[in-house]
Amino acid sequence: MALLEARGVTKVFGGLVAVSQVDLTIEERMIASLIGPNGAGKTTFFNCLTGLYKPEEGDILFDGRSIIGLRPDQITALGIARTYQNIRLFGSMTAIENILVGQHVRLRSTPLGAILQTPFTRREEQRAEKRARELLAFVGLTGKGDMLAKNLPYGDQRLLEVARALASDPKLLLLDEPAAGMNPRETEAMMHLIHRLRNELGITILLIEHDMKVVMSISDRVTVLDYGKKIAEGRPEEVRNDPRVIEAYLGPGILAETHP
Amino acid sequence: MAVTTYSSTSVRFRQKTTTRWLVRGLGVLILALVAWRVVTVGLAEGYPATFWMSQLINGLVLGGVYALVALGYTLVYGILLMINFAHGDVMMIGGFTGFFALQFFMALGWLQGPAALVALALILIVAAGMFGSVLTGVTLERVAYRPLRGAPRLVPLISAIGASLFLQYSVLLIFGVSPRVYQKPALIEGGFRAGGVFVPYTGLIIFVTSLFLMLMLYLIVQRTKLGRAMRAVAEDKGTAALMGIDVDRVIVFTFILGSALAGAAGVMLGFHNTVVKFNSGFIPGLKAFTAAVLGGIGNIPGAMVGALLLGVIEAIGPSALGIPTEYKDIIAFTVLVLILIFRPSGLLGEVVSEKRA
Amino acid sequence: MLLPSVQRGLRIGAIAFAILTYLVLVGLPLRLGDLALPILAGAMALFFWLALRGGKSKQDVFNRQPALLFTAGLSGGLTAGLLIAALLAVFVNLTSSGVRLQPIFDKMTPPNLAALYGVAPGAIVGGELSPLAWLQQALLLTVASGVGAALVLVERWARGRPTPRISALRWIPLLLPIALFLFVLWLGMPGVTFGGNNRGTIRLLAAMVTIGAGILALRAAHPGRERQLLSLLYLAGVAYLPFTLDQFQNSVLGIVFIFVMMGLGLNIVVGFAGLLDLGYVAFFAIGAYMYAFLSAPFSSPWLSAQLQSLGIPANAPLLSFWMALPITMLAGWIGGVLLGIPVLRLRGDYLAIVTLGFGEIIRLFMLNLAELTNGPRGLLNIAPPYLFGYNLGNPRDIFILGLIGSAVIAFSAYRLDNSRLGRAWIAMREDQDVAQATGVNLVRTKLLAFAIGALFAALAGQLYAARQTNIFPENFSLFVSIDALSLVIVGGMGSIPGVVLGALALKGLPEVLRGVDEYRIVTFAALLVTMMIVRPEGIIPSTRRRRELHEEAEPVVGEDVPSVLERLAPELKSDNPDGGKK
């Protein structure tokens, strides 16, 4: 059974069809990519998956059950986590606190338990903190746990977003342009991290990326959106040579020039 | 590297977002209850049609005044995205200034003179009220709001609450507790009958003046260069600044327009209620704000429609629902709460686009 | 350069004139009595100092050159002095020629004007004011402006010098509360004469300053041993206070700590969760009325009729203070949830206005539902708390109960702040959408904030009802909400010690300054606006709030450690318009 199955998802803003009849199937432990020019509807599609938008049409099955109409926090509890294209950390909280918020759905302590500091609450908090430090180490931010999120360097903020997403123990991780604005070495490190997420933690990954080198080298499968529609899908090599994809990226007429 | 994971808890949720339907259902239920109450209690009372007509007229007059104040809220909100909590008190200052002008013309004997002189005096009294309010409004903007531009939204709101209290209690300290009584000139005392319904002169004058001022505002916003600049700033401050618009100047101008309308409203409310007091701007201010929200805050025609509607609801409501008139303030607040809960964008406001993420 | 500095002086002078006029119109000179003129001049010197020192780079040009600085200062002072003197002369002339100003300006009486000139009121009425007094007026203000300008120079000179660092100085703030406490004890000893008739008031003030200084000292102390030791010491001191203060002092501090309880609750809603609630008094009222119903059912016509029909005697309390506690708390909790549900979808200012509406609706119901609440005549003869048959209704015991209540609530709030729920509150305050997508259940988190805050307010309300024994709808006006909100904001949003300090400053000080009580609200109001402009984070900011309100990154240890992935040029950041936070 596929981990995620989107069928005919459509999202409309006023007159603009941002996502149109998109089908997408993701198998477990896969690294899938979603590419397409700016404004193609990729982020909007993510927002549909995570419950921030409710699609007008279509169905989304996660682990075999429909998640349409669930609240974002319920979807997170089911096992989908995400990062954002433009980093959205809780700036005035420390890195560790950000990750602790990420664990929110997995913690069970109650307000009364917190006031009375019951043994359960205390143990849970200790465990959560330990796990937060582990995650911090996993993404390579050891020692920066007590810095405010907004004071972290840009690249570290991206990593912290990944750690916060991991904290909710997701089965599926959605990464929205994780390497945007990074230099080649940082991009390299991010790719390495994504591999480790799958290989060591067994997390399935769907990412949006603009850097073709990243997409081509990392993905098991690539899906291309243009004007909200899926125009191609397949293995990286197949997609790379698809004339429709080249046209979508470079504009009509380009093909005529390069392939007379 | 080892990362502890939680044993995956099985999580089950209800499929549909029931809350939305719950809220809608509640809204329909409330409307139905109100309708039922009106039919079984209000209409069963058997008031004559002329009674309802005169209530309607009362409501329209009050609504006209609310509209002037509501426009101030809406203009400022449209441009600064802040609720000028002190706007009602700006209106109250206008009421006081108008009162002193009234005393002055009374002393001059103009108000006992020929009709033309009385009319001129009345116009000057309204103008004085507008002047007082404009002075207050502009000072307020300069002292309490301008330094806070760009701060988190809670900060200017709190500052506005402070400013509101400051204005009220300064007036209390300076002018004392005793209310000031607006004496109507003999000429506009009384009224006439139209089809069995009594129409007071003051009511008619207030309503016509309100409409006239609203028309003026509309022309200023739509036809003048500054009005265009205002609309541009409301649309997008950054871009407007890039286009060479002096945003500060536009904001001051907005406060001038809003306060001028409030000042006129303050004077007219003085004539309508016959008194002004240090806190006589507070409740009308809240109601005008309600009216602005009712119509869709930031929306100029919305403020006018909302205000007239609120005025009428408030005038007719108690009799229609068969409840004591002491509850008329509760009606206004309830309308505010209900509107914000069920249709936060107001009657004429466009539906705010879905939140982005 | 001379002309611009004169212009600047004229501008400052005009503002000074406006302020002075305001102070005279609200009748301050009368309050200050003989000292009116020197005090006003001193205030003006302060104003000129603040106005002249500027702060923006543009104005620094003036400050660099003493001559220009003094030109600006003196021209401003002269303007203000002449204008106010002229205005006063007009007032005095009108008054002395028999025109009664009072129907218009409430405070423009001969004594008020006389106080400004330091003459007897008779001189004003009789028109016997010499031109010399007039001149003295104008001159004094000009001198004040000169002093203000000089202060700017002194300040600059002092800034330029290295500040002496004596480690012993660190102990002064830490030990100050102890010294103050001893002073309070000494004042209370029989036979001590100090401050004449005002000894009691001075003692109250000193007690309040002691508590405030104690809180500041604890923050200044090094965490660990030092702080623990001081905490114990100060806790013991505060616990001893009720036993040494007199009735009046205890009763003032009692109300202060009832407001601390309420402020701590509101702090959860506004400070932690970021939900601006202007109708908070509703929950205070729910607590008070709930206890009143349980304790004095005979005051409510409807309730006593019901009880009688059930055969229960309605002429005695149904439940004791302690038995009523859980019920009041439950009522507060339910109230918080019920008022919270409809406003779940609202944000920011809309929330503020709707909650304000709710607060007013509740008050209007209390006023008009006379059958249940006895309307404006209120609920009477509410029972005080009893413990082992001992009446705790006296001011001292109410103060102690307030202290205990505040301590319990502060402790709970502190633990909540550092819990899973507390983190969710902050996350929600910072970015609601992301918080939700990260897994925070917004409905639950918001409702818990409202409910817990309401519960604490209800507790405060019950204690208030027990203290007053009679409660009326007017005890629960919008101003209670505004008071509570002001003390949270002034103390520092989200800061628990800040609430105590805020309550001492806003509820306690006005009691001490009885004479200027009528200026209480304008002072508050001005303070609120000023605070928002200069220090929006409050007296004792919670560290987090401070970071939010001041954008400039604060030096944090290890801030300039380079990224593991190397630091990036900001312009490389993706500028895609999509996915943006609106």
Ligand SMILES: Nc1ncnc2c1ncn2[C@@H]1O[C@H](COP(=O)(O)OP(=O)(O)O)[C@@H](O)[C@H]1O
């Ligand atoms: N909340 C919204 N309201 C209106 N239009 C939106 C909203 N979110 C996205 N859009 C529009 O939908 C289209 C797709 O955007 P997006 O999904 O962000 O593209 P991308 O593929 O670059 O991530 C764009 O034209 C964008 O302007």
Ligand SMILES: [Mg+2]
């Ligand atoms: Mg995008």
